Amino acid sequence: MAAQQSTSSTGEIPSSGGSNEHSLESNTLIVVLGASGDLAKKKTFPALFGLYNNGFLPKGIRVVGYARTKMDEEEYHKRVQQYIKAPIPAMKEKLQEFLKICTYVSGQYDEDDSFQTLEKALGEIESQYEDKNSPKNRVFYMALPPSVFTTVAAHLRKNNYSEGGINRIIVEKPFGSDLASSRKMQEELKAEWKEDEIFRIDHYLGKEMVKNLLVLRFANVMLDASFNKSLISNVQITFKEPFGTEGRGGYFDEFGIIRDVMQNHLLQVLSILTMERPVSFSSEDIRDEKVKVLRYIPPISKDEVLLGQYVGAETKDGKKPGYLEDDTVPKDSICPTFAAAVMHINSPRWEGVPFILKAGKALNEQKTEIRIQYKDVTQGIFAEITRNELVIRVQPGEAVYLKMNSKAPGLSMRTVPTEMDLTYKRRFSDLKIPEAYEALILDAFKGDHSNFVRDDELDIAWKIFTPLLHHIDEQKPKPEPYSYGSRGPVGLDDFTAKHGGYKRSEKPYSWPSTSVL
Structure with missing residues (x-):
């Protein structure tokens, strides 16, 4: 499914083309x-x-x-x-x-x-x-x-x-710290260089599973048909790191988790996941659709955000220091190291579906994933059944799972949650997944802008986040403390349930592939 990326009889995606997209072959x-x-x-x-x-x-x-x-x-x-x-x-x-x-x-x-x-x-x-x-x-x-x-x-x-x-x-990146600084940077950059000469790197756009999103959506009729407000209850895009700032707090404290991860990496994933089908695989057609879907997103409300900051705790690897214990961090810093924010796409396809972006440091695991939860089945014989979920693991251990219900083998009518599983390490064991930077640098040599950020796309992204960032900078809300090595602030589950409507399965369930991820 992901390896072929087939859009032609040869199984290859057509090249982008375009007069400004020349591949550099020599000299x-x-x-x-x-x-x-x-x-x-x-x-x-x-x-x-x-x-x-x-x-x-x-x-x-x-x-x-x-x-x-x-x-x-x-x-x-x-x-x-x-x-x-x-x-x-x-x-x-x-x-x-x-x-x-x-x-x-x-x-x-x-x-x-x-x-x-x-x-x-x-x-x-x-x-x-x-x-x-x-x-x-x-x-x-x-x-x-x-x-x-x-x-x-x-x-x-x-x-x-x-x-x-x-x-x-x-x-x-980072391309500025808010809308005004980003615009100033772009004006100065474009005063010297033409837009088609500029390649703004967001390395998440070079990750194999992010590049695969277009194929998963538009080369599989059943998935594309299900991506709408009638069938999907909520979507979560999660970024987790199991380590803290570790002496780099001076840099991090200037930007915080929202600027460092959410406004760029996770928003890029969101735009590719939710965009409409592009006319072609040319870079401008793809980026046009990303811009269109971003225009449907209003600025994030401060009432739909949960902020956290990690504190020291005893973990399986020993005692870990809190954020404020990092010597490079100001002792009175209220910089969030964790954030969960609800986003809304007010388009005909997605209106009413909450998208929750979550990012944090010093959490319980290393993971970036997209979790799409479908609505409950029609009330009736399966009223209390587990919801279907499509889970796309970006890193580590690239994988796609479709969580579904099945009858348990036996004489009784008993349903159990199970899955259709595409784990890359098993399915594509003979193929090497390229590093994101390799893919993007090669694209730059080819002149393919598809996986780079365009100036108007950057502008809209900052419009979405700047009001929230200014609120944090000016009002300085105190983030909730959470223990190093935990899942995040204690109120995270309540926040997700309240704003996103996410339902955890009451039946015991674990992905069978976690041991190989």
Whole structure:
């Protein structure tokens, strides 16, 4: 079901096409700005190596790291391979090949002289291309803090733009902290770069199960037909992390769980889950439909939000500190580390169906999943039967379950909850699920914007969340405490039942596949 993504006789989704969506095949280099930082080391370079190892990068690709840190090539290579896994000899050889195409330039983020030094290095590399006359293409990956996004983008456009070639700039989240700051950032970015040159990364859009949502919906008639207010009672989209800030509280406290996870990752999942069928698989058709469904969502009401902050507790792994015990967190912080918010889509398809987005740190497990609960069966012979649920596990252990009722084997008429189960590790045991960053970087090289955030989409997303964020910033409501390693605040179940109408099964039930997830 998920592996084929069939929309044609060959089983392949047609390419996006479009005049601005050119795949870079050769004469291309990628500049990783912020090359000495954690994001580049943990995500960008491992993703680039994964693509290189499998032959997906343009022919003759060169990788140039750029950062303020002064270091020689040996130190740079050590940092590049710090998080790259090469378990077999063939991959170790490939890694050494990869390091040979990686070079480094040190410079500031706000000085023309530094970017002109970078330009000189890029020119020297490009002078070695076999085809001297073809256009020279450049991809700029900004693995940088948002405070320097627009400054660096302006310097790149002024000093390092390839005239006659294809230029692309990849920007990491967060894209602002509210509607006004986001608009300012986008105005400054688009003053220098065209929209079709900008690729705004939200790595959740590169996750296999999120990309599979389009296929699950629109390639399966029975599922698509059931996605409406007549059959669905409520939808929950949940993000859970089993660890706290762990010394990174300074960064987290500035943004909080809503800005860090909910406004971007979970809202992206929601828009793909609920959008109408696009005319084609072209990037603009897909993003048009995402924007349309987001326009139906009013700003979140402060009365339909539950906020929490974790406190220290004894867990199976020992005593865990609370959020305020993190030395990098202000001792009087009221920053939420957990949030549950109810969203409404006032469209003909979804009006009246509550969507509950939940995200939290220091919870009882690692999990991102979508749980779609259908309405009760018509009153009658099965009045007290368990509700059907469609569960889509995004990570870890990608899976799809359809929870249904069945007669228990035997002479009596007894119903039991059971499931139709698609667990990726079992069904697709011979296939490797690509990392999200690999998929998105490859899309950027192809020029496919389908899984990147468009400017108007970003604007609407901030409109939905900004009133709530300003309420939290200004009124400073005190979040409910919850124990490290718990499911969240004590009032979570009551909140979910009150605002979402979610019904827990009274009959004992557990997914049989949890041991392999």
